[in-house]
Amino acid sequence: MEARHVVVIDDCEFFRQGLAHWLERDLGARVTFEPADNASVIVLGVSAKPTSGHLEDLGCGDVPVVLLVDSSSTSWILGALDIARVKGVLHRTVPARVLRDAMLAVFDGARYIDRDVIPLFAEGNALRLRRCGLTRRELEVLEVLGENLANKQIAQRLGISASTVKQHVAAILAKTGLPNRHDAARLHQMSARGLW
Numbered sequence: 001m002e003a004r005h006v007v008v009i010d011d012c013e014f015f016r017q018g019l020a021h022w023l024e025r026d027l028g029a030r031v032t033f034e035p036a037d038n039a040s041v042i043v044l045g046v047s048a049k050p051t052s053g054h055l056e057d058l059g060c061g062d063v064p065v066v067l068l069v070d071s072s073s074t075s076w077i078l079g080a081l082d083i084a085r086v087k088g089v090l091h092r093t094v095p096a097r098v099l100r101d102a103m104l105a106v107f108d109g110a111r112y113i114d115r116d117v118i119p120l121f122a123e124g125n126a127l128r129l130r131r132c133g134l135t136r137r138e139l140e141v142l143e144v145l146g147e148n149l150a151n152k153q154i155a156q157r158l159g160i161s162a163s164t165v166k167q168h169v170a171a172i173l174a175k176t177g178l179p180n181r182h183d184a185a186r187l188h189q190m191s192a193r194g195l196w
Contacts, residue, residue, distance in 0.1 A: 010045030
C-alpha cells in the first residue's frame with residue numbers, strides 16, 4: 001500500500017517540521033510542503049480566514065483540507081465549515097492521539113471537528129445551530145440531549161419512537177460534524193448560554 005501523501009502548509013517553520021516528522025513517523029505518511037495534485041490531504045495552519053477561492057489557489061483539485069486553527073479564528077471558523085474541501089478543523093495544540101484520529105477519519109473520507117475547537121465557534125451571538133441546517137425536530141432532540149437522557153427517555157418526552165430519536169441524533173452529528181452525542185449536548189448547552 002502506497003503511503004498517504006500529506007501536504008503541510010504553515011508559516012511557522014518549527015511547527016511545520018515537527019508536524020511533518022510526526023506524520024511520517026506515526027502515520028507513515030509522505031510529507032511535502034508545496035501543494036501537489038497527488039496529495040491525499042492538505043494540512044493548513046491558518047490564522048486568516050480561508051475562503052473557497054483561497055483554497056482553490058492552493059490547487060490540488062478537490063483534495064481535502066484539515067485546518068489547524070487557534071483563538072484568532074473565532075470570527076470566521078464556522079464559515080470555514082461551509083467550504084466543501086474543509087474536512088477537518090483542529091486546534092493547533094491538539095494531543096497527538098486527537099490528530100491521529102482526525103487524520104485517519106479524513107483519510108477515510110469522514111469529517112472531523114475537534115471538540116476543543118467548539119468554543120471558537122462563538123462569533124458573538126449571531127451564530128445559531130440553524131446554520132448547521134438542523135430541522136425543527138432535530139433542534140428539539142438536541143435540546144433534550146442537553147439533559148443527558150437516553151434515546152428511550154427522549155422518545156417518551158417528545159412522543160416519538162426511540163429509533164426515530166436515534167435517526168435524529170445521527171443527523172445532528174452528521175450536520176454539526178461532532179463525533180458523539182455528549183459533544184452535541186455540550187454544543188447545545190453553549191448555544192443556550194449564547195456562546196454559539
